[in-house]
Amino acid sequence: MSPAYLDVLPAVLAHAGGTSPRATDALVRADDDALMLQVGRGDPQAYRALAERYLAGIVRYATRMLGQQAEAEDVAQETFLRLWREAGRYEARGHKPSTWLYRVAHNLCVDRLRKARPESVPDEQLASERTSAPLIQRELSEHVTAALANLPERQRAAIALVHYEEKTLEEAGLVLGCAASAVESLLARGRRSLREQLAAFYRDGDGR
Amino acid sequence: MSEREREPKLSPDEEQWLDRMLQAPAPIEPSAALRRAVAEIPLRHPRPIEGSSVADAPTFGGRSVAALRYALLAALTSMAVGAWLGYQGDVLPEVALEDSAQTEDEWEELSLLAFADELEGELEP
Numbered sequence: 001m002s003p004a005y006l007d008v009l010p011a012v013l014a015h016a017g018g019t020s021p022r023a024t025d026a027l028v029r030a031d032d033d034a035l036m037l038q039v040g041r042g043d044p045q046a047y048r049a050l051a052e053r054y055l056a057g058i059v060r061y062a063t064r065m066l067g068q069q070a071e072a073e074d075v076a077q078e079t080f081l082r083l084w085r086e087a088g089r090y091e092a093r094g095h096k097p098s099t100w101l102y103r104v105a106h107n108l109c110v111d112r113l114r115k116a117r118p119e120s121v122p123d124e125q126l127a128s129e130r131t132s133a134p135l136i137q138r139e140l141s142e143h144v145t146a147a148l149a150n151l152p153e154r155q156r157a158a159i160a161l162v163h164y165e166e167k168t169l170e171e172a173g174l175v176l177g178c179a180a181s182a183v184e185s186l187l188a189r190g191r192r193s194l195r196e197q198l199a200a201f202y203r204d205g206d207g208r
Numbered sequence: 209m210s211e212r213e214r215e216p217k218l219s220p221d222e223e224q225w226l227d228r229m230l231q232a233p234a235p236i237e238p239s240a241a242l243r244r245a246v247a248e249i250p251l252r253h254p255r256p257i258e259g260s261s262v263a264d265a266p267t268f269g270g271r272s273v274a275a276l277r278y279a280l281l282a283a284l285t286s287m288a289v290g291a292w293l294g295y296q297g298d299v300l301p302e303v304a305l306e307d308s309a310q311t312e313d314e315w316e317e318l319s320l321l322a323f324a325d326e327l328e329g330e331l332e333p
Contacts, residue, residue, distance in 0.1 A: 044250035059238040
């Protein structure tokens with residue numbers, strides 16, 4: 001790995017002083033910042049390290065947003081092409097590099113959703129699960145996927161970021177370009193809508 | 209009362225149930241082709257390493273200024289090469305004349321060889 005990247009790690013380790021979630025987060029953050037700096041200087045190894053770390057998450061997020069993995073993979077590829085080309089212009093301003101990546105992917109997804117036909121049908125790969133999965137599981141998966149696809153774009157994005165990508169409300173707000181309180185509201189509405197759409201699967205006491 | 213407070217909330221049971229339901233869809237993994245394509249981006253779209261370009265050198269300033277200086281440098285180089293060739297042009301014909309200063313006899317001999325005028329005589333027994 002690059003010398004600058006190695007220079008940063010000991011200081012972060014000393015500062016973090018342990019393996020608590022906060023320390024780990026600080027470590028990853030400093031690591032990402034150092035990698036981003038190196039990518040900005042044209043270091044392909046640093047680029048590959050970031051791609052290895054975030055590709056799966058970006059594909060997951062774009063697939064939840066678009067409902068089609070093939071299209072989501074196009075978005076992911078474009079996102080990482082922008083990372084490679086534009087990392088030199090990245091300014092942290094308190095944001096994580098991962099937040100920057102998700103924001104790029106989100107904007108690309110929104111562009112596609114606005115150009116696409118309104119009745120976007122989730123593809124079979126996403127909706128039907130693996131063929132080896134039990135029938136009930138597959139059916140349930142299809143219903144949940146369809147319910148997510150029926151949500152308004154921003155509610156779907158909020159659920160994908162907070163529930164599936166485990167982003168904080170603040171991080172999701174940075175991706176969506178709104179306040180954390182607005183994300184909380186989007187989440188509440190989205191979850192209520194999902195509860196209504198999936199009512200057929202709910203029986204009293206199911207939560208316990 | 210704020211808008212958020214007016215919104216009906218899910219019960220704790222419903223919240224837990226919904227969290228479990230959201231786990232139902234299969235995990236999504238990037239395809240091998242995508243992993244390869246993403247890893248190859250630096251190869252397909254090469255970028256100069258920062259500081260390696262002459263344009264980044266302090267004496268050249270910004271890239272737009274550097275481009276203008278490159279153009280000026282190229283024009284000056286062309287003019288210098290042109291002037292040198294022009295000077296050489298005055299000298300070259302003399303050199304060429306010296307090289308081609310063969311006698312009439314030599315040309316005649318070459319013609320005989322080329323057109324084999326006396327070949328029939330040589331072939332006679």
